[in-house]
Amino acid sequence: MFPKITRMNIVPVAGEDGFLLNLSGGHAPWFIRCVLVLEDESGNRGVGEIPSSEGILKGLEQCRSLVEGARVNEVKKVLSQSRAVLSRNGPEERGRQTFDLRVAVHVITAIESALFDLFGQAMGMPVADLLGQFGRQRDEVEALGYLFLLGDPDKTDLPYPKTTNPVDAWDEVRYREAMTPDAVANLARAAYERYGFKDFKLKGGVLPGEKEADCIRALHEAFPEARLTLDPNGAWTLDEAVRVLEPIKHLLSYAEDPCGQQGSYSGRETMAEFKKRTGLPTATNMIATDYKQLKLAVELNAVDIPLADCHFWTMQGAVAVGELCNEWGMTWGSHSNNHFDISLAMMTHVAAACPGEITAIDTHWIWQDGQRITREPFQIRDGKLKVPTTPGLGIELDDEKLMEAHQKYRSLDVTQRNDAMAMQYLIKGWEFDPKRPALVR
Numbered sequence: 001m002f003p004k005i006t007r008m009n010i011v012p013v014a015g016e017d018g019f020l021l022n023l024s025g026g027h028a029p030w031f032i033r034c035v036l037v038l039e040d041e042s043g044n045r046g047v048g049e050i051p052s053s054e055g056i057l058k059g060l061e062q063c064r065s066l067v068e069g070a071r072v073n074e075v076k077k078v079l080s081q082s083r084a085v086l087s088r089n090g091p092e093e094r095g096r097q098t099f100d101l102r103v104a105v106h107v108i109t110a111i112e113s114a115l116f117d118l119f120g121q122a123m124g125m126p127v128a129d130l131l132g133q134f135g136r137q138r139d140e141v142e143a144l145g146y147l148f149l150l151g152d153p154d155k156t157d158l159p160y161p162k163t164t165n166p167v168d169a170w171d172e173v174r175y176r177e178a179m180t181p182d183a184v185a186n187l188a189r190a191a192y193e194r195y196g197f198k199d200f201k202l203k204g205g206v207l208p209g210e211k212e213a214d215c216i217r218a219l220h221e222a223f224p225e226a227r228l229t230l231d232p233n234g235a236w237t238l239d240e241a242v243r244v245l246e247p248i249k250h251l252l253s254y255a256e257d258p259c260g261q262q263g264s265y266s267g268r269e270t271m272a273e274f275k276k277r278t279g280l281p282t283a284t285n286m287i288a289t290d291y292k293q294l295k296l297a298v299e300l301n302a303v304d305i306p307l308a309d310c311h312f313w314t315m316q317g318a319v320a321v322g323e324l325c326n327e328w329g330m331t332w333g334s335h336s337n338n339h340f341d342i343s344l345a346m347m348t349h350v351a352a353a354c355p356g357e358i359t360a361i362d363t364h365w366i367w368q369d370g371q372r373i374t375r376e377p378f379q380i381r382d383g384k385l386k387v388p389t390t391p392g393l394g395i396e397l398d399d400e401k402l403m404e405a406h407q408k409y410r411s412l413d414v415t416q417r418n419d420a421m422a423m424q425y426l427i428k429g430w431e432f433d434p435k436r437p438a439l440v441r
């Protein structure tokens with residue numbers, strides 16, 4: 001008999017973040033996540049990490065009675081019951097922010113991750129080996145260097161982290177203003193030195209498009225061999241996207257959400273048109289975020305690289321997208337938001353189980369590196385993450401660090417990401433506009 005789950009702990013947590021800029025505004029000095037910890041009768045613990053919001057915390061509570069008392073091998077039963085309960089809350093929208101505002105899919109993922117962690121431990125198998133039709137497909141997962149334009153923290157009175165004892169170039173640059181092509185190339189060099197990335201992505205949707213194209217030119221000059229992409233989160237109109245990216249298309253491997261919903265045209269329609277007009281492959285974490293959207297995106301030939309982040313596709317869902325991509329001649333990739341080391345492990349296992357050639361996964365980890373809630377966070381070396389061979393997710397929770405992160409959450413009095421708050425220090429009264437780069441006001 002497999003052990004029963006005796007306890008479900010829902011632990012909202014917070015960590016430190018820099019002044020990272022994007023279409024939604026500027027990151028606050030903190031980021032908010034939710035950790036789910038399941039304990040079973042044999043004393044094992046399983047964990048999951050997702051974004052946090054009041055809705056998500058409530059959604060997890062709604063599933064408590066389905067999880068507690070279940071056996072650790074009842075993964076599918078618990079997940080389908082949870083799905084049914086959550087569906088009664090009504091339909092949900094991703095929204096137009098750079099981040100996904102849905103509840104149910106995140107709640108399911110937290111439960112799924114913690115259950116697979118426990119089930120894997122009971123079976124003596126790593127989660128990657130249990131996922132998808134084929135299990136583990138690789139022992140190392142490539143990650144990309146995820147770069148951001150950075151606001152000047154000294155223009156705010158917010159408690160942004162400061163580096164006191166830099167150990168390397170990355171520590172020198174990660175919390176300082178970076179608004180020029182040179183500064184972006186410097187970030188890439190410093191990140192390369194520490195992590196060995198072969199690919200880079202620049203978060204756009206901040207400056208006028210042409211200025212961001214100049215940053216790509218600087219990145220190419222610094223790393224002529226690197227696969228590069230620019231992601232304005234759909235801020236540009238179709239014409240703007242073509243105008244900005246056509247001159248640098250030979251430097252880009254693909255364009256991520258260059259345009260999106262525009263007037264009466266859907267994001268899938270404008271992206272399909274963008275692909276026709278430029279010949280550039282496209283990636284998205286905005287217009288193919290569930291099966292219906294993915295079907296429409298494929299029918300319209302709008303997307304080459306669905307960035308199926310397990311946090312909003314579920315772990316099994318993300319691998320299913322990877323399997324479809326492999327069959328349909330598309331390329332699987334993963335999006336990310338700020339995250340702790342549990343999510344890093346979840347994304348690594350998921351990417352390991354996707355068959356065929358996949359693209360380097362996004363991770364915000366480089367901005368959080370040094371913080372942890374597990375004893376030994378996975379490391380990025382030579383641009384890669386090793387997929388563990390130990391049972392479950394292969395991580396061990398550090399209770400003291402978890403409590404520290406929870407105390408930080410409690411001290412903040414915020415329950416959800418809000419990038420407008422910090423942005424208002426740079427532009428008084430700043431408000432989100434999905435069709436205008438953050439500093440174009």
Ligand SMILES: O=C([O-])C(=O)C[C@H](O)[C@@H](O)C(=O)[O-]
Binds near residue numbers: 020021023098231
């Ligand atoms: O690829 C993306 O769209 C993201 O990583 C979305 C995130 O919300 C990003 O914009 C951020 O962290 O500011």
Ligand SMILES: [Mg+2]
Binds near residue numbers: 231233256257284
């Ligand atoms: Mg994106």
